[in-house]
Amino acid sequence: MKDFLKFTLASVIGVLLAGFVGMLLLIVTFSAILSLSEQPVDVKDKTLLMLKLDHKIVERSDKNPLNDLELPGISGPRQTGLDDILACIEKAKTDDRIRGIYLNPSEIDAGLATLEEIRHALADFKESGKFVYAYGEAWSQKAFYLVSVADKVVLNPKGMIDFKGLSAQRSFFKKALEKVGVEVQVIRHGKFKAAVEPFMLEKMSPENRLQTETYMGSIWNQLLADISASRQLSIDELNDLADGVTTFQRADYLMAQGLVDTLLYKDEVINDLKELTSIRENSDLRVIDVKKYAQAPVKTDGKGLARDKIAVIYANGDIGMGTDGSGTGIDPEEISRTIREARRDSSIKAIVLRINSPGGSAYGSEVIWREVKLAAETKPVIASMSDVAASGGYYIAAAAHTIMADRTTITGSIGIFGLIPNAGELLNDKLGITQDVVNTNEHSDILSLTRKLTDFELELLQNYIEDGYDTFIGRVAEGRKMTKEEVDAIGQGRVWSAENALDNRLIDLYGGVNDAIKLAADMSETERYRVIQLPKIKDPLEEWLKELSGTARMRLLKSELGDHYPIYKQLKSLTRTRGILTRLPYDIQIN
Known part of the structure; x- marks a missing residue:
């Protein structure tokens, strides 16, 4: 006791x-x-806005202060919102306390279209008469694309620039799946719909290679054109430098070739910046980062008090797949409800649907498309494409009045596919696990993962896919004022760059999210307005607690898998959704 x-x-x-x-x-x-x-937040006179950009750049800042707390094992990767970056650059243009912008990136975790928008904002900032100064010790290719817009580009005397051209690499799982006894049964429409190729081929199909070469060539030419205009180097000269792989060239050679203006050590850069900002040599350089400057009060034009609103509705991630612990994913019901509420709100004069999605569930895409169409019947709707708006991401944009994209946006991929794994051999022969089944009807277990589809079932699913594709091209044809035959000719699952998409009438004009907002205001004839972001951000504490386990799991997987983590994400993304998919052929990582 x-x-x-x-x-x-x-x-x-x-x-x-x-x-x-x-x-x-x-x-x-x-x-x-x-x-x-x-x-x-106190912004002193003679301050520099510093863009270090050492966090992942996402579409929208979550404004969650809990994310700034470093909690071992559960804190997720820190992020910076493109919305905050663009707003800070715009604010700094007319803020007399800000003398210029100091760019100090190294590796940048962002898509090319995201960087294109930041770059254009910096070019616009320079029109105010203020300077943009860039310094680095090691610039990735993306970082160099961004900093090349600066008035003065400074490299460390022992620094490097990774400038070698674009490369897109794919992994194929056919042999690995055969070894473990898994067969992937594929149903698709579109000879370019290459999402299923990793499961059925050992290398790219000719069609996939063609589309990849086409959109990569278009994007590379755009990067070269931007760098050429800023650095006063011809495109041929830049291609020669890329062929020579600047990564392993001396810094003085890079300066001689015109990639940078001068070579300085960090202390010399600080003294240079002090001189530019009229700071005494024995005083500290004054800098403020995006996070702090976003909170700094400034004089406004009164738009924040305006009753009329332009709503920016964000659709980021895979459609219909929920979140995976990383805070991404489009819930069709949530986005549809948000669009519906914005349609019914008379104070919202126009909608900008900001899309950064490779697609996903065909049904989820249809649900969102319907609400976009209804909204477009009552007020202007502008689709603004970010890094990628392809397949289902294009589907939901099709009903908008105007579709805008950055020049480096990846879009198109109008096609549908389905895949059903058959793990019967793995379970039966490799693991010794057998199954038995009782059906009330002949095909009750049609989507079983332990047997092959019959010829009848394959035909049934193929007809289902064909019907889905016909619906898809019909939606696009209706929205883009084209015939189904015209859409089919540029569809078939083919991926396009924005340049190609403009030629093929899939988009209307180039521009970023701020350009889309201005166009929405013009189309709705709204002069005084404020911009609101939707869906509304959920309670920070509730979301933080809900995602603790997912974030910790994601960090562990990244640590264990290393460079193979993107492959894991691709496999998980493709296998967790049942039914037919309108999705980009694969997650495109261009380096």
């Missing part, structure tokens, strides 16, 4: 201590948040 009481008392004390520690942790956490939020 005495031992029982001791054990019980010890257990109670342990529970109380655990609760106390947990409560203490919460108190400390929220105290830190409150202290951060209560600190006023």
Whole structure:
């Protein structure tokens, strides 16, 4: 009895201590948040806005202060929103306290269209008469594309620039699946719909290679054109430098070739910036980052008080696949509800649907398309494409009045596919796991993962795919004022760059999200308005607690898989959704 009481008392004390520690942790956490939020942001005169861009750049800042707390094992990767970056650059143009922008990136985790929008914003900033100054010790190709727009491009005397051209690499799983006894049964429409190729081929098909070479060539030419205009180098000269692989060239050679203006060490750069901002040599350089400057109060034009609104609705990630712990994924019901509410809100004069999605569920795409179409019947709807708006991502844009894209956007991929794995051999022969089944009807187990489809079932699913494709091209034809035959000719699952898409009438004009907002205001004849972002951001604490396990799992997988993590994501993305898919052939990583 005495031992029982001791054990019980010890257990109670342990529970109380655990609760106390947990409560203490919460108190400390929220105290830190409150202290951060209560600190006023003071921007001094002669300050530089610094764009280091060392965090992943996402479409929209989540405004969640909990993400800034470094909690071992559960803190996710820190992120910066493109919306904040663009807003800060725009604000700095007319802020007398900001003398210029200091670019100091190295590796940049962002898509090319995202960087294109930032680059254009920096070029516009220079029109104000203020300067953009770039310094680096090691620039990736993406980083160099961005910094090349600066008035002065400075490299460390022992620095490097990774400039070698674009490369897109694919992994194929056919042999690996055969070895473990898994057969992937494929149903698709579109000779260019290459999403299923990794499961059925050992290398790219001729059609896939053709489309990849075409859109990559278009994007590379755009990057060269932008760099050429900024650095006063011909495209031929830039291609020669890329062929020579600047990664392993000396810094003085890179300067002699015109890629940079001068070579300086960091302390010399600081002195140079002090001189440009009229700061005394013995005083500290004044810089402010995007996160802090986004919170800094500035004089406004009164638009923040305007009743009329332009709604920017964000659709980011795979359609109909929910979130995977990384905070991405489009819930068709949520986005549809958001569009519907914006349609019914008389104070919202126009909608900008901001899309960064490779597609996903065909049904989910149809659900969103329907609400976009209904909204377009009552007010202007502009589709603004980010890094990628392909397949289902294009499907949901098709009903908009105007479709805009950056020049480096990847779009198109109008096609449909389905895949059904057959793991019967793996389970039966490799693992010794057998199955038995009882059906009430002949095809009750049609989507079983342990047997092959019959000829009848394959024909049934192929007809289903064909019907889905016919619906898809019909939606596009209706929205783009084309015939089905015209859409089919540029469809077939083919991926296009924005340049090709403009030629093929899949988009209307080039421009970023801010250009789309201005166009929406013009189309709705709205002069005084404020911009709102939708869907509304969920409660930070609730979302943080809900995603703790997912974030920790994601960090563990990234740590264990390393460079193979993108392959894991691709396999997971393609296998977790049943039914037919309107999705980009693969997650395109251009390096």
